[in-house]
Amino acid sequence: PPPFFYTHTPPPPLLRSLVGSEMCIRDRAKANTEKMIYKMAEADGNFEAISINPLHVVGPLMTENHNQFFSWQFFIWQLLKGNNFGHWDGKQLRGDRMLWNMVDVRDVAKAHRLATESENATNGSRYILSATDQSGEKFTWQLQAKLKELFPEIEDIGGEEMDNGKPLKDTYDSPRSYCTKAIKDLGLSTYSIEDTLKETGESYRKIGLL
Numbered sequence: 288p289p290p291f292f293y294t295h296t297p298p299p300p301l302l303r304s305l306v307g308s309e310m311c312i313r314d315r316a317k318a319n320t321e322k323m324i325y326k327m328a329e330a331d332g333n334f335e336a337i338s339i340n341p342l343h344v345v346g347p348l349m350t351e352n353h354n355q356f357f358s359w360q361f362f363i364w365q366l367l368k369g370n371n372f373g374h375w376d377g378k379q380l381r382g383d384r385m386l387w388n389m390v391d392v393r394d395v396a397k398a399h400r401l402a403t404e405s406e407n408a409t410n411g412s413r414y415i416l417s418a419t420d421q422s423g424e425k426f427t428w429q430l431q432a433k434l435k436e437l438f439p440e441i442e443d444i445g446g447e448e449m450d451n452g453k454p455l456k457d458t459y460d461s462p463r464s465y466c467t468k469a470i471k472d473l474g475l476s477t478y479s480i481e482d483t484l485k486e487t488g489e490s491y492r493k494i495g496l497l
Contacts, residue, residue, distance in 0.1 A: 337402045337413070347392070366444055383427060385427060386425070388418050389418055389483065390416045391477065391478040420465060434488070437484055
């Protein structure tokens, strides 16, 4: 199917059915939990519930402890160390191909603060925190190319399996979404993907992991 674009609403049932039952069950549980909390807040009347839903969160680390196994920053680190995406300790832990839809961790934190301050955010408001625009949506091989551009001094940067400069296999073109609603309603000002990726890599250097 063609790619779908979302700003704040859940995917339609048809799309959820296309990506596997386990993921659908997980997503349905998340959506149901949100609805339950909205109803609780409405019934109580003393607080409002607002949802912040981030996608692939990357951005600079402050300490080594932030380099959590299987986090998106962790996989950026592995790419910068020359390992293909999903590869760790001699094993392929997950597929090496995906569409990265990246948001800066600092933008996620800022959105939480703005949501508590903005009069536009009320009970039941929900915000997808994802790419600002298409520059933050990259297939693994495109992410590899961007990292090579930002870190030319690193000789070997990992990516995905390629054939004559082209991806060996096609990648499913999803998830496509943007943080448009957070920008419009909350006044969120986002980092560029270049700044996010560059500062992610530099933070690994500062804490001695790269």
